[in-house]
Amino acid sequence: xxxxxxxxxxxxxxxxxxxxxxxxxxxxxxxxxxxxxxxxxxxxxxxxxxxxxxxxxxxxxxxxxxxxxxxxxxxxxxxxxxxxxxxxxxxxxxxxxxxxxxxxxxxxxxxxxxxxxxxxxxxxxxxxxxxxxxxxxxxxxxxxxxxxxxxxxxxxxxxxxxxxxxxxxxxxxxxxxxxxxxxxxxxxxxxxxxxxxxxxxxxxxxxxxxxxxxxxxxxxxxxxxxxxxxxxxxxxxxxxxxxxxxxxxxxxxxxxxxxxxxxxxxxxxxxxxxxxxxxxxxxxxxxxxxxxxxxxxxxxxxxxxxxxxxxxxxxxxxxxxxxxxxxxxxxxxxxxxxxxxxxxxxxxxxxxxxxxxxxxxxxxxxxxxxxxxxxxxxxxxxxxxxxxxxxxxxxxx
Numbered sequence: 001x002x003x004x005x006x007x008x009x010x011x012x013x014x015x016x017x018x019x020x021x022x023x024x025x026x027x028x029x030x031x032x033x034x035x036x037x038x039x040x041x042x043x044x045x046x047x048x049x050x051x052x053x054x055x056x057x058x059x060x061x062x063x064x065x066x067x068x069x070x071x072x073x074x075x076x077x078x079x080x081x082x083x084x085x086x087x088x089x090x091x092x093x094x095x096x097x098x099x100x101x102x103x104x105x106x107x108x109x110x111x112x113x114x115x116x117x118x119x120x121x122x123x124x125x126x127x128x129x130x131x132x133x134x135x136x137x138x139x140x141x142x143x144x145x146x147x148x149x150x151x152x153x154x155x156x157x158x159x160x161x162x163x164x165x166x167x168x169x170x171x172x173x174x175x176x177x178x179x180x181x182x183x184x185x186x187x188x189x190x191x192x193x194x195x196x197x198x199x200x201x202x203x204x205x206x207x208x209x210x211x212x213x214x215x216x217x218x219x220x221x222x223x224x225x226x227x228x229x230x231x232x233x234x235x236x237x238x239x240x241x242x243x244x245x246x247x248x249x250x251x252x253x254x255x256x257x258x259x260x261x262x263x264x265x266x267x268x269x270x271x272x273x274x275x276x277x278x279x280x281x282x283x284x285x286x287x288x289x290x291x292x293x294x295x296x297x298x299x300x301x302x303x304x305x306x307x308x309x310x311x312x313x314x315x316x317x318x319x320x321x322x323x324x325x326x327x328x329x330x331x332x333x334x335x336x337x338x339x340x341x342x343x344x345x346x347x348x349x350x351x352x353x354x355x356x357x358x359x360x361x362x363x364x365x366x367x368x369x370x371x372x373x374x375x376x377x378x379x380x381x382x383x384x385x386x387x388x389x390x391x392x393x394x395x396x397x
Contacts (some may be wrong), residue, residue, distance in 0.1 A: 007041045008075070010118035015104060017045045018162055019122040019141060022078050025226070027253070028195050028277045028307070029121040034379035037075030038243050039386065041113065044076055045104060045126070048083035048161055079107045084176050097125025105183060107240070112282055117384050120169075123161040127168035135384050138169035139220045141178050141195075143303030150300055165376040171383050178303040178325050191383045194329065197310035197372035200280055204313050211283035216245035219352035221320075222288035224281060224310050227272075228253035230301055232322065233260055235260065235294035238341030244348055249284045251275040265348050274358060289355035293321035309335060314368035316361030318351035330371075334364050 007013065014036055018029040021043055033042050072078040081103040085095050104126070112266070117135040120126050123144050127136040145162055148155035155368060166172060173189045174180040180192045221244045223236070237260070240246045246269065252261065265272040276284065285291075291312025295301040305326040310321045319335045323325045327335055338347040354360050 007077070007111050007113050009049065009113075012040045013043060013111075013113045014040045014384075015043045015106075015108075015115045015118040016047060017100070017104075017118065017120050017122070017124060017126040018047065020130050021046045021080075022072055024336045025275070029139065031196065031198060031307075032377060034073065034198075035373045036380070037073065038073075038374070038377065039381050042072075042076040042117070043104070043107060043111070044078045044101070046073055046078065046080045046109075046310075047122075048081045048100060049083045049125075050083055064076075069110055076394065077111065079103065081211070093109075097128060100124065100126055100221045101129065105238040108276055112370075115184060123158060123165050125161070125164065125313060127165060129150060131244075135170050136168055137173065137380075137384060138165050138381065139169045139380075140172065140174045140183065143176075143182070143300060146303055150298075152344040171385075173383060175305045175378060176303050176326055177329055178192070181301075189388040191379070193376055193379045193383070194291065194326065194371070195305040195307050196309065196371050197244040197314045197368050199306070199314050199365075199369050199372045201278070202285065202311070202314040202316075202368075205286060207280055208282040208286055210286040211273070211280065213273060214247060214284065214287050216247060216269060216271055216287065218245070219243075219289040219348075219355065220245045220247050220287055221290045221292055221294040221348050221352070222247040222359070223294065223308075224249045224284070226250050226253065228256050229262070230295055230298070230304075231256075232341075233257050233264070233295045234341045235292075235344045237264055238345050239292075239348060240267050242266055242345045242349070243350065244290075244345075245269040246271070247288060248272040248285065249274075249276055249281065279309075282315070285312070285317065288312075288315075288317055290351045291315070291317040291319045292344075292348070293319065293324075294344060295324060305329075310371050313364040316364050318354050318360070318364070320351055332340065332367055334360075334367055 010099045016033045020027050033044055036042050042102040068080055070078050081100045083099050101141045117137055118130055119137040119139050121139045123330050130135055145155055145158040148158050172190045173193050174183055174190050175195050180190050221239050227250055264270055293306050293309045302325055309319055309321055320338055321335050323337045323339050338344040
């Protein structure tokens, strides 16, 4: 199928310059772009690759080292742009934004379409030079400057790029109250639109077969997500030493507590299965009695909005989370809040006792439905100002 065939002429076109590759881990940008296809044609722009990007990495994310357009899902076309090797380094990165914007314009020309909006899901310089007819949107999925140490980047450079991005944006969206407050104090007109959940993926969880590669005795506390310095490993160790099993699903950052992590996953009642495709996650959630969000108390986490909390609720699971501003914003008794290893162990034991309560499971699922990605996409469409066009489209069909 030609990529241009995915463009609907009766819908606006939104360019989503993603922070992650379409073939990588599904983050907020992936979920938002998927739901935006209800209201617009989406041109998804991967982070750039270079001719020196390892072949294995290119294959992992489904990328190629030259500009290429290809279909994604219905209503979405994917562009993988090319940049100069070392494109994130000072000096070289000054050319990266220009190269990416040039390739986006090449893709739009191939598609025969003009964008209604360009959305940046990172601090990359993609919002420059689009003119008054294009709405430039900064979609803040994280407090990038607060994560400088975690990412090994210069905080000064990130703050500089952040200011440029805010200055270039017509519409600013923040996924957390902490980020909303900080950007508002900088003079930006910010919309608070938190993360959501793909409820359809978990609606019929009881019909999903449990993952076949796990055999842990109940109760099972589970963590889905990237295992990195964002996680409080002390909490995981305490749960592993209790009378609960521990299931870990997600990629591991090898620089994060390598000795402690190796000792943790060597325990009899602990199972780490590594990264798994999104479509396989329901099979692992079927095995859990409690979902965990054990985030460390660091600035980057305080400004985040963990996807996993809502995913656990959509699966009907009781949740135990660190005391995050995002958890406070949810303001639900369906999420137990704990601080430190001992409180987590006590809360997990209590939550495990509710795992088989069908009434509570229905309440959790119903709560998650109110935070669906479809609703979040509707809010973004309204913030961009496309609602009148979308409403006209609905009325004529």
